[in-house]
Each structure stands twice: as structure tokens, then as C-alpha cells.
Amino acid sequence: MNPLVEFRAVQYRAGGREILRGIDFSVEENETVALLGRSGSGKTTLLKMVNRLLEPSGGEVWFGGQRVGDRDPIQLRRRIGYVIQEGGLFPHRTVAQNVGLVPELEGWAEEKIRARVNDLLEAVGLAPDVYAGRYPKQLSGGEKQRVGIARALAADPPLLLLDEPFAALDPVTRFGMQQHFARLRRDLGKTALFVTHDIREALILGTRIALLRDGRLETIARAEEFARSASEEAQTFLATLGDSMDQPHAAT
Amino acid sequence: MPLHEIFVLTLEHVWLVAIAVVVATAIAAPAAVLLTRHAQLRRWTLGVANVVQTIPSLALFGFLLPIPFIGGVGKRTAIIALILYALLPILRNTVVGILGVDRDVRESALAMGMTEGQILTQVELPLALPTILAGIRIATVTTIGTATIAAAIGGGGLGTFVFRGIAMADTNTILAGAVPAALMAITADEVLEWVERRFSW
Numbered sequence: 535m536n537p538l539v540e541f542r543a544v545q546y547r548a549g550g551r552e553i554l555r556g557i558d559f560s561v562e563e564n565e566t567v568a569l570l571g572r573s574g575s576g577k578t579t580l581l582k583m584v585n586r587l588l589e590p591s592g593g594e595v596w597f598g599g600q601r602v603g604d605r606d607p608i609q610l611r612r613r614i615g616y617v618i619q620e621g622g623l624f625p626h627r628t629v630a631q632n633v634g635l636v637p638e639l640e641g642w643a644e645e646k647i648r649a650r651v652n653d654l655l656e657a658v659g660l661a662p663d664v665y666a667g668r669y670p671k672q673l674s675g676g677e678k679q680r681v682g683i684a685r686a687l688a689a690d691p692p693l694l695l696l697d698e699p700f701a702a703l704d705p706v707t708r709f710g711m712q713q714h715f716a717r718l719r720r721d722l723g724k725t726a727l728f729v730t731h732d733i734r735e736a737l738i739l740g741t742r743i744a745l746l747r748d749g750r751l752e753t754i755a756r757a758e759e760f761a762r763s764a765s766e767e768a769q770t771f772l773a774t775l776g777d778s779m780d781q782p783h784a785a786t
Numbered sequence: 787m788p789l790h791e792i793f794v795l796t797l798e799h800v801w802l803v804a805i806a807v808v809v810a811t812a813i814a815a816p817a818a819v820l821l822t823r824h825a826q827l828r829r830w831t832l833g834v835a836n837v838v839q840t841i842p843s844l845a846l847f848g849f850l851l852p853i854p855f856i857g858g859v860g861k862r863t864a865i866i867a868l869i870l871y872a873l874l875p876i877l878r879n880t881v882v883g884i885l886g887v888d889r890d891v892r893e894s895a896l897a898m899g900m901t902e903g904q905i906l907t908q909v910e911l912p913l914a915l916p917t918i919l920a921g922i923r924i925a926t927v928t929t930i931g932t933a934t935i936a937a938a939i940g941g942g943g944l945g946t947f948v949f950r951g952i953a954m955a956d957t958n959t960i961l962a963g964a965v966p967a968a969l970m971a972i973t974a975d976e977v978l979e980w981v982e983r984r985f986s987w
Contacts, residue, residue, distance in 0.1 A: 585897055587897060608899050611896070611897055611898065616897035616898065618890055618893070618894060620890065621894075622891055623894075624895070625888075625891070626912050635898050636898050639900060685898070695897075
């Protein structure tokens, strides 16, 4: 097992408040770890430390065998895909220009960028000849999210960070996107760390689930073992699934 | 009054306004970028600029007269006063435009590995451009009006007719200044609004 990301005793304080206290765990290559927790549990804060959008107040974050604090943040960020709700797309740029952003920053040849953009749009299920020239405001929520994922994948980074990527979508679109993303991630062999407050999503997408509570790592377990966790917070989250998920075949 | 004189004073008016707006933009736009990076400085500067804006224009021209180097009767004093007036709308709109860029857009620009300079030139300024252009439009239209008063301190322009007309109690002479100034303001407003629309995404 090769850890791609490691959190070592990570702490974060802001405004006299302890946001994160002593977070220790690692993300192995080719797995998807779901960071699950309520609002304010510190999960987004932890995510942003991997690509240095935030710096830890204590402890260290490692990526690919190096301390992120020792790496140039600009170069580091171009090696890590980042996806947020609604994609955070540039409204003044077309879909193709949005997806080609990091390759463009990296100075790829125009022809190579175009080919890459077309491949990625295909991969996320958007026909390039229809979508390449559109602007974000001409897209639905689900389409924006697909473009956001394609953009994050553009420079072929080994790691994807996703912050509540599907939270703004309607349930049907969300389910489709989750399935599509799971398949895409597996096919491309990417490692992913994603933040969610939705236990269902954590169970569908996560190889492992890391549960945060008030800035502490309450438990980390493989998705199939999560239900057996003794953690009170884990049980609270599991309870939100309701009967329909507890006995999926009860009716048959 | 001969048509020829109306033409000359109109050109002079355009020239006064153009210099004032161009210089004000050159000062205000970079200053605004700086202000978006310093919250403390921003409050102070916008506060001071607001105060300048509230000084009645005739009084401001009066205040500037005795100041060495920049004061005195003539075009220079007039232009300096017009620049001071044009600064605020451009400054404020540029600040508002840049700070108004969606947080998610800014954050994803940073997360994609753009440098601060790239974020400014490729994301913030293009997205703020319609707001900045609106500030320039407001500054231009107000300056066209204020510039007529500049004639009081020897600034020239269409205000020359207005003040002459007042002195002679001659409505036609006043109108010879007021009508072209009003047409100029309306035209500038329309043209700049068209430019603004062209640059909105």
C-alpha cells in the first residue's frame, strides 16, 4: 500500500477556535476516501490543506512522498484536481476554455489542448461538438458539474479533491453523476478525497469513510464495515438512511 | 454668437472631459486593484473620495485656486478638479466589480494553480469589466456637466457661453452652451452603454 496523501497530527485554529485537532490518516493510491461530517465538522478545512488553499496550524500534510508545505503551491495545485459545488466554472469562458485551463497554464500546444478537451468531454458524457462552445450559463446543474470534473482531470493529476461535488443537484441527476463518477474514477485509476455530509453518497462512492466530528477524526473504516462502527456519530449518520436502506429487499 | 465659436468651445469641452476621464481612469483603476487587497486602506480611501465628491464643484474650483503649482486661474486647475470628481465613480466601481467576483470562481482559479497575477488579469478584471465600464460612463457623464462650471476659473469649454449668458442675461447665449453640453452627455451615455453591453459576458 502506497499512501498518496498523509495527514500527520494536523491541527487548524482560526479566530481562537479549534477547527481541527490532531487528524491522522492516509489516503492510499487508487482509493476513494469520503470525508463525512456535519456542517462545521472541519471536513472542507482538511480538504483545502492538501492543495494549500489553507495551511495547517500544526502537524503536516504529505502528498506523493513530499510535505506539501515544501512544494511550490502553484505547481502543487496543477498536479491536484479540484472540484466544488456547481463546478466553480469561469462564466466568461466557454466549456472548452474552462476544461483546457490547466493545460493552457502549463503551456501545452493548442492542438494538444483541443484533443485533450474533446477526450475529456466525451469521458464525462458531453458531446464536444454540442458543448465545447457553450458558456456555463447555458448549462444545467448536472452539466456544469460534468464540466467541473473534466476540468479537474485535464492535466491528468493523480489525485482529485472534491468538495460536496453533487450536493446542489436534484436526486435523480445526483444519482446518475455518482454512478458515472465512480466508473470514471475507477477507469482512470485516480485517487480521490471527497467531502460530503451525505452518508448515502459516502457509502456509494467511498472505498473508506473518514468521519469527522467537531474537528476530530471520530472513526475511519471501509465502507462495508462502517455500519458496524461503534461510534455514536456513525450510528447517528446511519440512522438518517431510514428503513428503506436498512432492508432494501424487505418488500420482495 | 457665431457657429464657429460653438464648434471650438465644444471641441475644447470634449478635450477637457477626455483628459480628465482618461487620467482619472489611469489613477483609479490600479488604485482600486490595490484597494481590493487591503480592507483597511479601502475604507479610508473610499471615505476620503466620498468626501471630495460631496464638495460643491464651484467651491472645489475655489479651493484649488490658491494652492501653489496646481492652483491658479486656467485650464490646469480645472482639469485637476475634474479629475478629482471623476476618480470616485471609477474607483468605487472597480472595487465593487472585483470584489463582486463569485468566491467559488476565485477559489477554483486559485485551486487550478493560477498565480495572483493570472487571477487578476484573466479572471477578476474580465469579470469586473462591465462594472468598471459603468463607472467610467458615470464619470464621463458627470464630468461633462461639471466641466461647464470649470469656465468660472478659466477652464474654457461650453461653460464659457453659460457664464457669458448669465452675465448678459441672454438666454440664447446660455442655451448655446447648455444644449451642446446636454447632447454631449446623452451621446456619451448611449455610446458607453453600448460598449458596456458588448463587454458583458
